[in-house]
Amino acid sequence: MKYIIAVLFALSLSACGGGSGGASEPGPDPDPRPIPPDPPSADYHVYAPETPKAGERVAIAVYSDRKTIDSIVWSQATGSSVSILSETRKLISFVLPEAGFYSFTAELAFTDGSSSTEIIELNAETESRDQLDLVSDKVVLMGQTLTVRAQSMSGKPLLNPQWEQTSGPEVDVEYSSDSLKFATPAVSKDTLFTFTLTADTSTDQDLQDSVTVLVEPAVAFNSQSAWFKNRVTTTSAFNTSSEYANILANCVYSNSLTSSTNCSFQTLPLLAQQSSTITIADVMDRVVVSHQWMGEEFRNFLEYIDFHTDFSNLFGSVTAIVIADDINQSFFSSSTGAIYIDPHLLGLTPEQRATIVQQVDIRTTYGSGLQFGIYSRYTKDNQRVGQRISETSQDQYSVEDISYALQRLLYHELAHANDYFPADMIGSFAFNESPLSVAQNRRNKIELSSDLLVSTFPLANSYMKSLADVSFGNDQGQAVEPNSYQKSLTKEDVALAYQQDGANAYYSYTNSREDFAMLFEELMMQLRHGVKRDTAVADKESPYYIAWGQRGRISDTAVKSRAQLVFSKIRPDLDTEIQIAFLEPVTELQAGSAWFDTIEQDAQKIQAFSRSTTTSEHISEPVIGHPHPLNVPE
Numbered sequence: 001m002k003y004i005i006a007v008l009f010a011l012s013l014s015a016c017g018g019g020s021g022g023a024s025e026p027g028p029d030p031d032p033r034p035i036p037p038d039p040p041s042a043d044y045h046v047y048a049p050e051t052p053k054a055g056e057r058v059a060i061a062v063y064s065d066r067k068t069i070d071s072i073v074w075s076q077a078t079g080s081s082v083s084i085l086s087e088t089r090k091l092i093s094f095v096l097p098e099a100g101f102y103s104f105t106a107e108l109a110f111t112d113g114s115s116s117t118e119i120i121e122l123n124a125e126t127e128s129r130d131q132l133d134l135v136s137d138k139v140v141l142m143g144q145t146l147t148v149r150a151q152s153m154s155g156k157p158l159l160n161p162q163w164e165q166t167s168g169p170e171v172d173v174e175y176s177s178d179s180l181k182f183a184t185p186a187v188s189k190d191t192l193f194t195f196t197l198t199a200d201t202s203t204d205q206d207l208q209d210s211v212t213v214l215v216e217p218a219v220a221f222n223s224q225s226a227w228f229k230n231r232v233t234t235t236s237a238f239n240t241s242s243e244y245a246n247i248l249a250n251c252v253y254s255n256s257l258t259s260s261t262n263c264s265f266q267t268l269p270l271l272a273q274q275s276s277t278i279t280i281a282d283v284m285d286r287v288v289v290s291h292q293w294m295g296e297e298f299r300n301f302l303e304y305i306d307f308h309t310d311f312s313n314l315f316g317s318v319t320a321i322v323i324a325d326d327i328n329q330s331f332f333s334s335s336t337g338a339i340y341i342d343p344h345l346l347g348l349t350p351e352q353r354a355t356i357v358q359q360v361d362i363r364t365t366y367g368s369g370l371q372f373g374i375y376s377r378y379t380k381d382n383q384r385v386g387q388r389i390s391e392t393s394q395d396q397y398s399v400e401d402i403s404y405a406l407q408r409l410l411y412h413e414l415a416h417a418n419d420y421f422p423a424d425m426i427g428s429f430a431f432n433e434s435p436l437s438v439a440q441n442r443r444n445k446i447e448l449s450s451d452l453l454v455s456t457f458p459l460a461n462s463y464m465k466s467l468a469d470v471s472f473g474n475d476q477g478q479a480v481e482p483n484s485y486q487k488s489l490t491k492e493d494v495a496l497a498y499q500q501d502g503a504n505a506y507y508s509y510t511n512s513r514e515d516f517a518m519l520f521e522e523l524m525m526q527l528r529h530g531v532k533r534d535t536a537v538a539d540k541e542s543p544y545y546i547a548w549g550q551r552g553r554i555s556d557t558a559v560k561s562r563a564q565l566v567f568s569k570i571r572p573d574l575d576t577e578i579q580i581a582f583l584e585p586v587t588e589l590q591a592g593s594a595w596f597d598t599i600e601q602d603a604q605k606i607q608a609f610s611r612s613t614t615t616s617e618h619i620s621e622p623v624i625g626h627p628h629p630l631n632v633p634e
Contacts, residue, residue, distance in 0.1 A: 043067050044108065047091075047192060047212070048120050053127035054099040055153060057354070059137035059212040060120050061091035065189035068111040077103040077119065083351035085293050086139070090190065091214045093137035093354065099126040132158075132197060132209035135354040135392075140184055141218040143231035144326065147181045147358040148211050151392050152201050159200040166210065168193030181360065184215045191215045221255040227262075227335060228255050233326040233357065235288050238295030242285035244268060249288050252320045252338040259436065262335065263319075266431040270337060270421055272316030273429070280307055283315050290324040290343075291355050297346040297399070298323060301406055304399045310524065313571065314414035317421040319435060328359045330409055332416035334443075337435030339413040344389060345406050348397045358391065362479070367471035369482040372491040372547075373540045374471070374498070374506040375595055378404060379551065380531045382600040408525050415520035416513060418570045419449050449569035450516035457562040459509060461497045463489075468509035475511065495537040495548035502558045505535060519566045522554045527582055538595050549589030551601060556586045 044064035052058050062072060074087045079102030082094040096102065106118040136148040150158060163175045168191060174181040180195060193213045198206065223229050235253050237245035250256065251263035271278050271286065280302045289295045298321070305311070319337035323346065330342045347353035378386040386404035389397060420439050421429070429438055442448055446455075459465070467489070469480045498506070504522050508515040525531040536549025550556065554563050560580065568576040589598045 043110075043116065044069070044118075045190075045192075046118060046120060049122065052096055052122050052124045053131065054096055054124045055127055056124075056131055057093060057095045057133055057135065057137070057209075058122070059091055059093045060104060060122075061139075061192070061212065061214055062106045062108060062118055063090045063190035063192065063214055064110075065191075067114070069108055070111045071109045073107045075105050075107075077105050079103065079122075083349065085291055085351055085355050087292075089139045090216075091137060091139045091212065093135075093212075094351065096122070096124040099124050129204045129207070132199060132207050134195075134197060134209050134211035135350075136358055137212045138325075138355070138357065139214045139216060140357065141231055141234065142184050142187050142215050143218065144233065144357070145181065145183045145230070145359070146213060147179055147360050148195065149179045149358055149392065150197050150199070150209070151178070152199075152207070153394075154201065154203075155394075156201040156203070159202070161197060161199040164196050164198075166194045166196045168213075179360075184213070187215050187217050189217060219255075222258075225258045226255050227257045227259075227333075228253070231255060233290050233324050235290050235322065235324050237285075238287040238289045238292065238298075239285050244285065248286065248320055252333075252336040253288055253322045253324065253340075257336070262434050262436050264432055264434045265429060268319045268337075269431065270317060270319055270426055270429070270435075272423060272426045273431070278312045278315055283321065286318070286320045288320055288322045288324070288338075290326070293352050293355070294323040294343050294346055297348060297352070298341075300399050301346070301402065305403060305407060306528070309528065310571075311410065311414070313423060313573070314410070314418060316423055316426065317414065317417040325355055326357045326359070328357075328361065330413060332413045333435075334416070334420045334439035335436045337417070337421065339410075339417065341409070341413075344391060345402060345409060347389060348399070348402065350394050350396075353389070353391060353393070356391070363473060363477075366473055366479055367482070369487055370467070370470060371487065371489060371540060372494050372537055373544065374494070374535065374537050375544065376505065376533060376535045377599075378408065378525060378531050378533050379599060380404075380529065384599060385531060386525075404525070404529065404531055407529070408521050408531075411524045412517045412521040415517040415566070415570060419513060419516055422449060422569065422572075424572055448513075449566070450512040452569070453516050453519075453562060453565055454512045456565060457502055459501055459503050459515065461501045464494075464497050464501065464503070464506075465509045467494070468506060472507065472510050491537050491539060491547040498537055499548055499550075500558070502562050504533070504553045504556075504559045504563070516566055519554070519559070519563045520570060523563045523567060523583075526552060526554060526584070527579060530584075532584070532587075534589065534598070536589055536595060536598070543597075544595035546589055546591055546593055546595060546598065548591055549595075549598065551587040551589060552584060553586055555583045 043066060044062055047061040049058045069090065072088060072090055074084055074092050076082060076084060079100055080097045084092050084094060086092050102122040102124065104120045108116045108118065131153045132150060133153050134148055134150050136146060140146060152158060158178055161177050163180055171182050171185055193215060194210050196208060196210045198208050232253055232255055235249045237248045239245065247267060251268045265273060271282060275282055283302065284299050287295050287298060318339055322338055322340045323343050325343060327340050327342050330340060332339045343356050377384050386408055388405060420442065467486060470482045470486060474480050503509060503515065505518040508518045522533045532552040534549060534551045535553055536546045538544040538546045553559055564576055564580050567579060587601055
C-alpha cells in the first residue's frame with residue numbers, strides 16, 4: 001500500500017510521496033521519500049493511502065505547516081461503516097471492513113478565521129492474504145515517547161521482521177523484532193513520520209504495513225519545576241458544557257502545572273465541596289479525556305455499577321478524573337486532587353484500544369535477581385476475574401467484562417483520595433487553599449489516616465519492605481538492585497515473613513499510603529461483590545510451585561483489624577463492625593501446588609485446574625502503578 005501526500009492550495013492538488021505497505025505483491029524498497037517543497041500558497045496537506053486493502057488498518061490525515069488549524073471534525077460520508085474515534089484530531093486511523101468505495105469529510109477551521117472542507121476518497125481492494133497490523137497511527141505532541149507494536153491480523157508469529165523509517169526527519173529509534181520505540185523530536189510545524197515493517201508469517205511472505213505518526217509542535221516547559229516531567233498528551237473536558245470545562249485540563253493535566261501555578265479549591269473544588277449529594281452527572285462534569293470514547297465508556301461503567309452504595313461518597317474527595325491516551329499506570333495525585341485512569345481498562349473494542357499510546361513498562365524487569373515471586377489475582381466462584389484486557393486483543397468486550405477490574409482500581413485510587421481529603425474533614429478546608437497545600441500540611445503533621453494505620457498496626461518485617469523496593473522500584477520509581485542477602489532468600493524464607501505480618505499484599509510494603517489503599521481495595525471487593533484476592537509466594541518460573549498462599553487474606557487475624565481501621569476512616573457513616581462481620585473466612589492455598597492449579601477451591605481439597613500454565617497468564621501485583629511515570633509529587 002502506498003500513501004500519497006497532497007498539498008492543497010487554490011482548490012487543486014499537487015505533489016505526492018510516502019512509504020509502501022502490505023499488498024498482494026511486495027512493494028518497492030522502503031527508502032525515505034522527502035515531502036516535496038510547498039507551493040507558496042499551500043494551506044494544508046492531505047495524507048491518504050493510494051491502494052488500501054480490505055481488512056487493513058489505514059490512516060488519513062490533514063495537517064498544515066503554514067496556517068494553524070484551530071479545529072477539525074471528521075465524518076464518514078460513504079462506504080461500510082468504520083469506527084472513527086479521534087474525530088477531532090488531524091489524523092484518524094481505522095480498519096476497512098470490506099472492499100469498496102469509502103469517503104470521509106474533514107471540516108477545518110483555521111486560527112485566521114478561514115475554513116475549508118476536504119473530502120478524502122478511498123477505494124479498498126480485496127485482500128486474501130494475512131496482513132500486518134501496526135496499531136499506532138497517531139497524533140502526538142513533540143517530546144512524547146511512542147512505542148509501536150506489530151502483530152499479524154491472524155495472530156501468527158512474525159518471522160524475519162525488518163523495520164525502516166520511510167518519511168520524516170531521521171530520528172533515533174530502538175528497534176526490536178515486533179516493536180519500535182522513539183522519542184518524538186522537537187518540531188516547529190506539523191511533521192509526518194512513517195515507518196514500514198516487512199515480515200513473514202508461517203503461511204505468507206513479504207507482508208508489509210506502515211505506521212504513521214503526526215507530530216505537532218508544543219510550547220516548551222521547564223521540566224525541573226513542572227509537576228509532569230514528561231510531555232503529556234492533549235486533553236479537554238469530556239462535558240464541554242461543564243462549568244469547569246475551560247479550566248479542568250489546565251488544573252490537573254498540563255506541563256505548565258508547578259507548585260506556584262496549581263489551582264485552589266476556589267478554582268476547582270473537591271466534588272464534596274460543591275455538593276453533599278454527588279451524582280454521576282457531577283462526576284462526569286469533572287472528567288478530562290484525550291478521546292471522547294473514554295468518557296463515554298466511563299459514564300457507561302458508572303451507570304452499570306451500584307454507584308450510590310459507595311462511589312457517590314468516595315468521589316467527593318477528588319477534584320477531577322483524567323483518562324488520557326498516554327496514561328498506562330493509574331494513580332492519584334494529592335497535588336492536584338485528581339485520579340488518573342489507564343484507558344486500557346475502558347477499551348472494549350480493538351478500535352478503542354488502538355487510539356492509546358503504547359508504552360513499555362520498565363518495571364516488568366524489576367526483581368529479576370530474586371529467587372521467588374509473589375503473585376496475586378482476584379477470583380469469584382472459582383473463576384479468575386478482574387484481569388486487564390490485553391493491549392493487542394482483537395476481541396470485543398462488554399462493560400460487565402471490565403467491571404471488576406475498574407472497580408478494584410477505583411476503590412484503590414479513591415482510598416488514596418480519602419486518605420488525604422477525608423469526608424469528615426472536607427468542610428474545614430478553606431477555598432483559598434489548594435489540594436497541594438492541604439496535603440502537605442496534613443502530611444507534615446502526620447495526620448493522614450494511613451499514618452494512623454502504621455502507628456497503630458505497623459508492618460513488622462523490615463526486609464519485606466526492602467524487597468518491595470527491589471520488586472516495584474523505590475519512591476522515585478527507580479530500579480533497585482537486590483543485594484547478596486536478598487538474592488539468597490528462598491520462597492520459604494519470604495513466605496514465613498509474609499504470613500506472620502499484617503500486610504494483605506506484597507505491594508503494601510512499598511509505603512504506608514499503598515498499605516492503606518490495598519487494604520481498602522481487597523476489603524471492598526469482597527464485601528460488595530464476593531470477589532476474593534489470592535496472594536502466594538512461589539517459584540520464579542513456571543509452573544510456580546507455591547510455598548504458601550491464601551485466598552481472602554483480608555480475613556486473616558493479622559490483617560482484619562488493620563482493614564477495620566481503614567474502613568472506619570473512609571466510611572465513618574457506616575457501622576464498621578457490621579460491615580466487617582460479612583467477611584468470609586480465609587482459605588489456605590495448598591503448599592506445593594502450582595499457582596494456576598489453585599484457582600478452584602472447595603472446603604475439602606484443591607481441585608486441579610486443567611489448562612496450560614503459560615507465562616502470558618502470569619500476572620503479579622496490580623494494574624495500579626505507584627509512583628507513576630509522570631513524576632507528579634505525592
